[in-house]
Amino acid sequence: MGNFYWDLRLTNTGPAACTVExxxxxxxxxxxxxxxxGSASDTEPGRWYPVAVLALAxxxxxxxxLHLGQAGAYGCxxxxxxxxxxxxxxWDTASRVATPNPIEGCDDDSxxxxxxxPLAPAPVSF
Numbered sequence: 468m469g470n471f472y473w474d475l476r477l478t479n480t481g482p483a484a485c486t487v488e489x490x491x492x493x494x495x496x497x498x499x500x501x502x503x504x505g506s507a508s509d510t511e512p513g514r515w516y517p518v519a520v521l522a523l524a525x526x527x528x529x530x531x532x533l534h535l536g537q538a539g540a541y542g543c544x545x546x547x548x549x550x551x552x553x554x555x556x557x558w559d560t561a562s563r564v565a566t567p568n569p570i571e572g573c574d575d576d577s578x579x580x581x582x583x584x585p586l587a588p589a590p591v592s593f
Contacts, residue, residue, distance in 0.1 A: 489556035498549035543573035
């Protein structure tokens with residue numbers, strides 16, 4: 468039992484270059500009725516990439532390695548999760564993205580299942 472990892476890709480879809488720096492905040496979203504599940508993410512220290520300012524030209528991406536704990540290991544009520552709400556550092560609004568695979572979350576605000584790595588110029592290769 469344990470952990471799994473996903474690379475979250477954030478792409479500049481605007482017409483102008485921008486910069487990003489830091490850790491995105493993610494919240495698991497229930498498959499039904501599309502409401503937040505559990506606690507917002509915590510940070511995963513930059514084991515692979517340090518925190519840095521990244522310049523993103525239109526169409527280019529930054530990546531954050533998501534470290535997810537196995538919900539069943541925590542003894543909490545399990546809830547099917549179908550998406551993540553992702554908020555960029557310094558932003559007030561989240562964007563919703565589907566999970567690449569079905570997962571389960573904890574219906575418990577004190578259990579942190581997701582940790583986000585700093586935004587990086589490339590995905591982490593294991």
